Amino acid sequence: MSRAAVTAGLALPFTLALGLAGSAHAAPEDRPTSYHPVVITEDFAAIKERMEREKPNLAQTQRRLLDARYDLADRPAPGVTMSKGKPVQGGVRVKLPSGTNWDDLGRMSPEDIRGKHLFPAGFMPLPHPNHAEGGMLFPQFAIDEINNLEQRDLTRFDLDYDLPDHFLPEFPAPIFLTTRPDLGDVSQGKLVSIRNYFELFNGILNPKQLEGLRLLVTPFTQQQFNPTDDRRSEHPHQGVTCLDCHANGHTNAATHLVGDIRPQEARHRLDTPTLRGVNIQQLFGSQRALKTVEDFTEFEQRAAYFDGDIVMAAKKGVNVLERGSQVHFMGEFQALLDFPPAPKLNVEGRLIKGQASEQELRGEALFHGKAACAGCHAPPYYTDNLMHNLKTERFFEPQNINGRLARADGPIKTFPLRGIKDSPPYLHDGRLLTLDDTVEFFNLVLQRGLTAEEKADLVAFLRTL
Structure with missing residues (x-):
């Protein structure tokens, strides 16, 4: 599927139809409003019938987007589970643009990646299954x-x-x-x-x-x-x-x-x-x-x-x-809800030598060194309680993705990394499916220049938190 097909979608007008498309009279496009339509002019039965009819097409459109972005296979990381035993998914699931690899991409400047349209689609903002409608949606x-x-x-x-x-x-x-x-x-x-x-x-x-x-x-x-x-x-x-x-x-x-x-x-x-x-x-x-x-x-x-x-x-x-x-x-x-136990960490949130593997210890050294993760995610809870703007818009042109206008994300809070393997998917909108994806994302966006081995070591360390 071409990149144009992946990011296809009609830009939504700035109308009253904020989350209730078609269920009320829309305001003229030159009159934007902050409010939802309060008076529903379409009969509920008609709304329900219309939306049920549209549901399969919406699901198919979102599935095509996900399939184009990610490898969605059930492939757990060997021997890694969440606190109660559910397998943790492993591997980088974000698909690369044709003809590229992670090492080459990591050596390119944001301007080159943007100019050549090489920013991976899975690193772009993830739209709601029906962005024009939105709303709470449960597994x-x-x-x-x-x-x-x-x-x-x-x-x-x-x-x-x-x-x-x-x-x-x-x-x-x-x-x-x-x-x-x-x-x-x-x-x-x-x-x-x-x-x-x-x-x-x-x-x-x-x-x-x-x-x-x-x-x-x-x-x-x-x-x-x-x-x-x-x-x-x-x-x-x-x-x-x-x-x-x-x-x-x-x-x-x-x-x-x-x-x-x-x-x-x-x-x-x-x-x-x-x-x-x-x-x-x-x-x-x-x-x-x-x-x-x-x-x-x-x-x-x-x-x-x-x-x-x-x-x-x-x-x-x-x-x-x-x-x-x-x-x-x-x-x-x-305020009583605690992080899950992390038996390999000491009271300062650092790995205990003799209990952590060599790979995990190398990952910890990278976290505090070359990868510079600790600048925002400081132990023992692995947060600085601040907000940071990654400015991912350096890497891509503004575009509409299934009704979601992808441009600047703006400042995002630093979430604690304690217990992070229990909380997939990652980033504020869930666009990163695994910790491997997350390491690749930050390596590229922050231009850390990590090798494949270093990225694997870093993922191993994150799983100990």
Whole structure:
């Protein structure tokens, strides 16, 4: 498939049709607006019938994009698993442009790569499965388990999740608490929900934390899942919970579009980050730079749930949390979520000689030396709690990819690398499927000049974190 075919797509007009294409009268193209259409003029049954009819074509279009970008085979790295045993996928999965190799590409300047259109497609921003529509979208295994536990169906009649399960985090993930490390995984192998949170955590949490957890597993209305006629569920819906995406305080790789960018085509796909280790973080949200986990919690429910549109939130039934108690309680529980154990690290976050392999030790030396990863990802938690702009736009011309206008990403927060092998896919929008892809991406974008052996050593070290 040609690069033109991979990046084909019609640029979306700056209209009222922000996430509800065809379901309301659009404003003239010369009158951009920040708001979603509030009054739905198309009958719900007609919307549902039309979107169900379009669904197979949308899925096929997204699959063609993924197949052109990546090797999607199920090929685990030998002997490497996540905390509960799910195999970790290995190898570079991003496909190179024809006639190139990673070494040659690494020696080229950003200007040459841009001029010759050689930036790998898998390093470009990843669009939502239907970028013009957007919205929360869950892997099927999460939909099935939530429906089994609560009879609350998160199926969308218009879209299905796109990335294969073997590239996603283990589910349900284990839960480790900073206050009770002696207990190990306190989830007992279960997905925490409104049905079981009390029996699992009564006697482990204090009453404030227990109430915070209750709120985190309580469904509240959301843009796509709500009781109005402007929804993407077949029937009027209770809504979603915080832990529907941040499953067991971790992540199930549910995707969405960020709520704080307009117009629709410029909005970034969002890969749900883990909540593990929020107690050591000072910034929240991949780009929002929210300063506390309480800010993040309140922002999510008041605005992000509704694509950043407070008018739409009012229409669909926003749940306004009380800051002094409810938000505080939710934040207090989230601050207890710990990183998974890393037995090869000492108390300073460095490898213990005699327990780490020679390859892992070489990778650690590279991390702090030639690769210069530690400049942003400093131990023991492997973050600097800052934001950095990689300026990937140096490498490619602005272009539309399946409705996503690919241009500057802007500043992105430094996510902690502790427990990183448990949290695929990578980067803020999930465009990198493996740690091998991630090392290749940063080697090229930051022009580190690593050899193939050095990149393999670096990946080995990252898996110890």
